[in-house]
Amino acid sequence: MxxxxxxxxxxxxxxxxxxxxxxxxxxxxxxVVYVAIMAAKLQRIERxxxxxxxxxxQGAGRAAxxxxxxxx
Amino acid sequence: MYGKGLKPLSIASTAAIVAAFSLVFFYAPxxxxxxxxxxxxxxxxxxxxxxxxxxxxGGVFAIAHLRSGDSKWDAYSYxxxxxxxxFGVAVLATGSIWAKASWGHWWVWDExxxxxxxxxxxxxxxxxxxxxAIEDRERQGRYASVFAIVAGAFVPLNFMxxxxxxxxxxxxxxxxxxxxxxxxxxxxxxxxxxxxGLLWVTLVKFELTAKSASGQVKRLRRALDAxxxxxxxxxxxxxx
Numbered sequence: 001m002x003x004x005x006x007x008x009x010x011x012x013x014x015x016x017x018x019x020x021x022x023x024x025x026x027x028x029x030x031x032v033v034y035v036a037i038m039a040a041k042l043q044r045i046e047r048x049x050x051x052x053x054x055x056x057x058q059g060a061g062r063a064a065x066x067x068x069x070x071x072x
Numbered sequence: 073m074y075g076k077g078l079k080p081l082s083i084a085s086t087a088a089i090v091a092a093f094s095l096v097f098f099y100a101p102x103x104x105x106x107x108x109x110x111x112x113x114x115x116x117x118x119x120x121x122x123x124x125x126x127x128x129x130g131g132v133f134a135i136a137h138l139r140s141g142d143s144k145w146d147a148y149s150y151x152x153x154x155x156x157x158x159f160g161v162a163v164l165a166t167g168s169i170w171a172k173a174s175w176g177h178w179w180v181w182d183e184x185x186x187x188x189x190x191x192x193x194x195x196x197x198x199x200x201x202x203x204x205a206i207e208d209r210e211r212q213g214r215y216a217s218v219f220a221i222v223a224g225a226f227v228p229l230n231f232m233x234x235x236x237x238x239x240x241x242x243x244x245x246x247x248x249x250x251x252x253x254x255x256x257x258x259x260x261x262x263x264x265x266x267x268x269g270l271l272w273v274t275l276v277k278f279e280l281t282a283k284s285a286s287g288q289v290k291r292l293r294r295a296l297d298a299x300x301x302x303x304x305x306x307x308x309x310x311x312x
Contacts, residue, residue, distance in 0.1 A: 016107055016108040016109045016173060017108060019109060019112070019169050019170070019173035020108060020111045020112055020173075023112045023170065024093075026165045027115055027119070027162050027165075030158065030161065030165075034275070038279075041282050042282065042285075045285050045289055049289055049292075052289065055296055
């Protein structure tokens with residue numbers, strides 16, 4: 001690994017480096033934006049699931065006394 | 073079930089990207105003509121190849137949808153095109169930066185490669201309004217599939233037309249009479265192509281998994297007869 005690093009050309013971060021860095025940063029920025037959008041979607045799905053779980057629990061709570069009345 | 077294998081795929085694509093970018097900056101030699109600027113090539117070209125193949129793959133899934141009538145293939149086609157459009161944005165952005173650095177202009181209108189990619193990108197940008205203009209889900213999927221097949225067939229035709237056109241400034245790197253890329257550059261390029269391709273597959277799977285989860289929640293809501301929160305409407309194809 002050290003010999004590989006020693007053999008590598010120095011990165012010329014002058015005028016050209018600015019553009020190369022810009023291109024790679026644009027790519028990474030797009031990836032980050034995409035991941036952020038997907039995270040927001042995931043949060044919405046989680047919120048919907050929580051809401052549905054409480055809805056189902058309320059429904060089960062209401063159904064239980066009704067069943068007791070029928071059996072009595 | 074779409075999430076199966078997503079974790080190892082994500083790890084593999086991250087490792088592949090790190091390895092490929094390491095090769096770009098620490099292994100591939102500097103180009104004799106363009107110097108350090110040429111490093112954009114290893115990002116820009118794999119992105120564009122992946123995006124174009126993704127468009128064609130979207131067309132192939134659309135054929136499967138029309139043949140079988142299974143909405144699963146419509147979702148695959150939609151997600152493939154969606155991801156390729158995102159990759160297309162990256163292609164245009166990195167290409168513009170490379171053009172500015174090499175030619176001194178952000179965009180060159182008399183260059184067939186650039187303009188043809190822009191035409192393909194804009195054509196697929198119309199896929200969304202075209203798709204969502206149709207309310208009936210059955211018709212929406214069918215018409216979108218026809219669009220995806222026709223547009224997918226246009227991509228290789230467009231590519232061949234550009235290859236036949238006489239280019240003024242855009243380099244022809246592969247299959248040239250001069251022998252193309254040297255070995256170390258070709259190896260780096262192939263590693264980048266593999267990494268970007270793997271990233272595309274991972275993101276498609278990620279998107280399908282999210283759509284599937286969203287579809288399952290909607291099915292559950294219907295089964296429980298629960299009201300929709302805020303009258304939210306669905307715009308993307310559902311995966312169950």
